Amino acid sequence: MTRHVLEFVGVSKVYGSRRSGIRVLRDLNVSVAAGETLGIVGESGSGKSTLARLALGMEQPTTGVVRVDGKSTGRAGAGVGGSAQIVFQDPASSLNPVLEVVTSVREPLTVSRKFDKAGRTRRADTILDEVRLNDELRHRIPGELSGGQKQRASIARALAALPPLVVCDEAVTALDVSVRAQVLNLLRRVREEYNSTLLFISHDLSTVAYMSDRILVLYLGKVMEIGTTASLLRDPAHPYTMTLLSAVPRMQQGRLRRERIVLGGEAPSIANPPAGCPFSTRCPIAQDLCRQQEPPLAPLANGNSAACHFPHVLGADGRQGAVA
């Protein structure tokens, strides 16, 4: 029986009044198993930041339940030991600028009350060793560290108290390209060491695909497709997924111009969602049905799920959005 570390059951989030407010997320039913990495892909306005905040317990769902490690985030569970931690895009965000790194790393240990003083020191040293911040560096303050070093310190801080869930929100986006690989490798290493469960959010599909076991594709607050990375890349079902895949630059000359699926229309605003399928205003194969009836998230033959009336059809056109 797999233990689910993160569960979204019937979750939706509305800002403002329930009737006339803005629905940033809806019909979210996802579970993340222990040790799994779920990648979240979506553009701005898709609701991925809200999803992260719900997972962290920073916000409460309007409907449904969010559970971390079995405990609903509704109760005071969030914030006290065993709660989710986050690694931000800006490494300076989670590190107190006036404290030495090692002190910042010890802080979540103090809060979690799982360790005594000697245990805390040991644990902090261990995790700092893991992220390869040597003794000299860990006694510096964040301002004295480079971007990559700061991010490694953030990761150490996030993982120090062995949280059940770690949210990586654009964790490597702000880093130099040559440093990104270092940090990604580091994440993979510690993930394996501690069997950590990760929620990996990024707008860069290549990075998400590399890091994640499963990928969730969000559009305008709704799950468009969810499935294992391998099958999603090889055999995407939803037109939006295919469009995203086709828009990723692939280090082949002129490919984008040749093979990209072009969308019509403008991105709809979340305040005025289209009736029916949210993607219907821009989908290349949208039919009347799509504009009238919102497709439910339905299972597919390959084990993934997609919210589309005509899954796999765009691919059947001969235009494979999949990886060449």
Add this chain to the structure above:
Amino acid sequence: MKFRRGERVVHAVRDVSLTARAGDRIAIIGESGSGKTMTTLAMLGLLPAGAEVSGSFSLGGERYDPLDKAAVDRVVRRRMAAVFQDSLSGLNPIKRVGTQLEEVLLLRGHDASTASTKVVEALRRVGISDPQMRARSYPHQLSGGMRQRVMIAMALLASPQLLIADEPTTALDALVQAQVIDLVLELQREIGLALLLITHDIALAADVCEDAIVMYAGYVLEQTSMAALLERPAHPYSAALLGSMPRLDSPRDVPLQAISGEAPSAYSTPDGCPFAPRCDHARDICGTAMPPLRPVEGGALTRCVRIDEIRHELAGPERLSA
């Protein structure tokens, strides 16, 4: 090019040469501190105070000194335009978009009465719907993609022969990025511009450009055609960059080929190759002197001293996935 900050001297750019012809698409690939932005600022005559520049700049056959404002005005402003990364801060927040666009025309002596019509036309050309209304909007009312189109429109109004795009899509979503790139390429074909794309994203550069210049710590490490760069990189740094980027077909159970260490600070003046401390192929000879840029087999220019020995070890991504 160097400039002084107090007592210290920053050698931002060293020995960069490039030639762009109409219709060329050249990528300058580098990370922060590589000097790529400084190079373009120098070309545009937008250098901060205290900069010292040596070397020659010419546009359309006419030479100019980037530090001479009058010369820059005369030569550059009419023929070179730029689109920068952050479009929200690149636009004056308390002025309407249309007004800011008109400024381009007014500064070039165009008639005020026709300026607004031309602006609306330019907005339409870059794919902004309802251009008349948009021209009256303020920057914060537009989405990131729209703002970037406005910046492109602004560049176009200058009727440039060379367009510099400095990380134009880094802050944008994937689909919007693709649209903006499409637009730039379309306009380039139409007008016959030369395009200089500055980016850290090699995949994007590969997709868009035919030629590549790889910069690091102010130096050009490799200068070659894009196809050659992808297939047979002529510098360990280029190869390492290519290998370290996660791609959709990267095997998930294999660690990325990370480059250890970090880029040197702008103040350092290394004796030899600036990449040597991080290079897997470095030997003693790499630390002795800065190698000159020289051609190697296949037409690439490189600064790697050991390239002939190690070239076969440097694999392009095509080789990697084999």
Add this chain to the structure above:
Amino acid sequence: MRYLLTRLAGLPLTLVAVSLLTFGILFLVPGDTVDVLAGESIDDPVVKARIAAELGLDRPFLVQYADWVWRAAQGDLGISTSSQRPVADLIWARLGVTVQLAVLGTLISVLIGVAAGFLALRFRGRLIDRLIMTWAAVGMSIPSFVSATLIVLGISIMLPSLGVVSYVPFSRDPLGSMASLMFPALSLAIVSGAMFCRYVQGAGDDIFRNADYVRTARAKGAGERRVLARHVMPNAILPLVTVAGLQFAQLLGGSVIVETIFSLPGAGRLIITAIGERDYPVIQGGVLVITLSYVLLNLLVDMIYPLVDPRIRVGGSAGRS
């Protein structure tokens, strides 16, 4: 709009707090209130009984408070114990002067501040810039009574023919009225003008250095003068709107010293005199009026700002890219 309504919602609470405090001044004074009010007749029980009955001091505090608020709302602020005239009349007569002074003072400060800031920015890094900013730093540190005294001294030494210019009421001669307030306003303006200058120069310098739209403007071909005039100054002056508004509100209540030195019949002077004479109704009424104006002006400034800054005025659809 919602923002405004929220601010307005807080108004009643502020008003209650303000009025409670000002009314309560009387009761915070050590000693029995009736004794204090009796003054010399402190041993005369008849006088004290009369005072107590007249002013209703035997009633519970809240009743007195409510009564006072009710009457104040109708314009009746009681009777001055020293002059036996209605407090409201006294204040009203003098408020005009204080308001004029505040208006003039703020106006001149803004002019000085913006002009000086502009010059400092125009000649960035050169001698003029340094001189202006030195003056600004010094000017900010001068207390207003020093600047006022210096001006009075200066006038008497350099322009003895001017004599002491006494205040000319607005109703009689508007232009002359403003002119008669020129020197007092100037002594206020030296200080706040210096502060505004620093604001403008600080904001402008930051914009020059860091704002990307300055680079865009230069890339378009704008010369330095145009960049300064069209792009830097408008943005640098924006925060001044709020600051100047607050400064004006402050000048309403704080020009006591200047009024005293220049012998102006202003509300500030009235209150000071009343404090010396223990004329509590005047103190209460005066402080209430001034505090109320401050609160209302604050709100007004908040309402004006959106008019000037389009980012606040018009909502954005800017997506987080």
